[in-house]
Amino acid sequence: MALVVICGQPCSGKSTAAVALSEALKESETKQNVRIIDEDSFHLDRNQNYANMPAEKMLRGKLRSDVDRSVSRGDIVIVDSLNSIKGYRYELWCIARAAGIRYCVLFCDVDEDRCREWNKEREGRGEASYDDGIFEDLVRRFEKPERRNRWDSPLFELYPSRDGIEKSSPVVLEAVTYLTKTVDSKTQDVRILQPSIATQSARFSEANSLYELDRATQEVINAIVEQQALGGAISRVTLGNDLPPIEISRPTGLPELGRLRRTFVKLMGQTSLSGPPLPTDANSGKRRFVDYLNREFGGNNG
Numbered sequence: 001m002a003l004v005v006i007c008g009q010p011c012s013g014k015s016t017a018a019v020a021l022s023e024a025l026k027e028s029e030t031k032q033n034v035r036i037i038d039e040d041s042f043h044l045d046r047n048q049n050y051a052n053m054p055a056e057k058m059l060r061g062k063l064r065s066d067v068d069r070s071v072s073r074g075d076i077v078i079v080d081s082l083n084s085i086k087g088y089r090y091e092l093w094c095i096a097r098a099a100g101i102r103y104c105v106l107f108c109d110v111d112e113d114r115c116r117e118w119n120k121e122r123e124g125r126g127e128a129s130y131d132d133g134i135f136e137d138l139v140r141r142f143e144k145p146e147r148r149n150r151w152d153s154p155l156f157e158l159y160p161s162r163d164g165i166e167k168s169s170p171v172v173l174e175a176v177t178y179l180t181k182t183v184d185s186k187t188q189d190v191r192i193l194q195p196s197i198a199t200q201s202a203r204f205s206e207a208n209s210l211y212e213l214d215r216a217t218q219e220v221i222n223a224i225v226e227q228q229a230l231g232g233a234i235s236r237v238t239l240g241n242d243l244p245p246i247e248i249s250r251p252t253g254l255p256e257l258g259r260l261r262r263t264f265v266k267l268m269g270q271t272s273l274s275g276p277p278l279p280t281d282a283n284s285g286k287r288r289f290v291d292y293l294n295r296e297f298g299g300n301n302g
Contacts, residue, residue, distance in 0.1 A: 001032070002179045003071055003096040004078045005089055007145050008108030010130050010138045011119040013160035017108055018080035021175060024167040025076055030180045037066050038080035050134050060088055067092060071099040076179055084142045086149065093151035097193040104154045106175055107145050114161045115139070154178060154191075213268060216285030217261045220246075220293070225254060243283065244290055248297050264292050 004021065006014045018036050025032040039049055042062055049059045063081055070077045083089055089105065096103035110118075116135070123129040130138070145152035156175045158165060166172070183190050220239065227237050228251060237246040268288070 001072070001074055002076045002102035002104070003067065003092065003099075004076065004175070004179070005083050005092050005103075005105045006078060006080045006108070007083045007089065007105055009084075009110060009112065009115045009142055010082060010135055011115045011122065012108040012110040013118075013158070013165055014082075014108050015080055016160070016165045017106055017158055017172070018078050020165050020167040020169065020172050021106065022078060024172050024176045025179065027167070028176050028180050032180060033075045034078060035070055035075055036078045036080050037063060037070065039063070041066075046128055047131050047134055050130075050138060060085075064088075064091060064095070068095050071095060071101060082138065082142075084138065086143045086145070086151070089145065090151040093193075100192065100194060102179060102190065103193055104156060104175060104178060105145050105152050106156045106158065106171075108158050108160055108165075110159070110161050112139050210265075210269070213265060213285045216283075217265060217289045220286055220289050221254075221257050221261055224248070224252065224257060228252070239286065239290065243286055244294070246290055246293050246297070248293075252297075260293060260296055261289070264289055267292075 006018050008014045008017075015038065018038070022034045022036055025034050039046060039059065042049075042059070044059070048055060050056050059081075063079060067077060067079055079092060083092070093103055119129050119135055145155055147153050147155045156171050156178075158169065158171050163169065178190060181190050183192060223239055224237050224246065235248065237248055239245070
């Protein structure tokens with residue numbers, strides 16, 4: 001139903017905001033199902049997550065994959081992480097748009113000095129805290145969300161150091177209203193993101209369909225090459241598994257077969273963006289490729 005991106009400096013109250021929003025949504029009139037996706041779910045120390053760029057990139061990839069699997073029209077997914085890079089927030093926005101759901105950003109706006117204080121307080125209590133070097137690096141690289149960016153809009157701003165964070169906080173309740181309100185086509189005060197050709201490319205990942213198609217077409221090519229290697233005039237290549245034969249009346253080399261295969265995979269990918277999805281099983285992929293080859297060989301021979 002919706003994707004909420006929590007955003008803010010390290011130790012700015014993001015996890016508290018995520019819990020407050022989750023509780024407010026569960027207690028709302030619509031009794032929403034809510035899932036929080038956070039860094040703790042991967043059981044990694046926060047300093048390990050941000051020790052270097054490869055580790056941080058891997059963390060963002062895990063979070064993004066979990067979000068991609070979790071978004072649905074029935075649940076509200078809250079991403080509780082730094083989400084400090086605008087390009088990454090754009091990727092999350094694309095996931096929401098591909099799913100055709102609501103999207104918003106909840107920003108915990110706290111000044112850097114107060115975040116440092118809160119980080120030190122955590123360290124003093126023996127709780128998870130950032131090392132000084134990592135903390136300063138994260139603060140320096142933080143990219144503040146802006147309302148004019150579509151991937152940062154609508155933007156709900158919290159001020160934890162000034163107002164605190166409660167499930168009854170005005171901004172939290174405003175976000176709840178936005179996430180649960182019935183869509184009104186006249187006022188257009190709630191936006192449902194609409195999938196586009198660019199965002200629908202996420203369909204490629206479903207059931208590893210692109211991988212299955214690539215493997216299936218390669219198996220067909222291997223069968224053609226093997227049967228031609230037996231010698232003699234070949235007019236038909238059989239594949240079994242209730243698949244139609246490939247009608248071929250002339251020797252066809254591996255370079256030509258490879259070119260036809262690459263063209264077919266490319267065409268299938270382009271078609272799936274605006275039409276039916278890619279096949280998710282080997283036989284279906286093989287059948288489509290066989291039909292394509294029969295059309296190509298028939299045209300060449302005719």
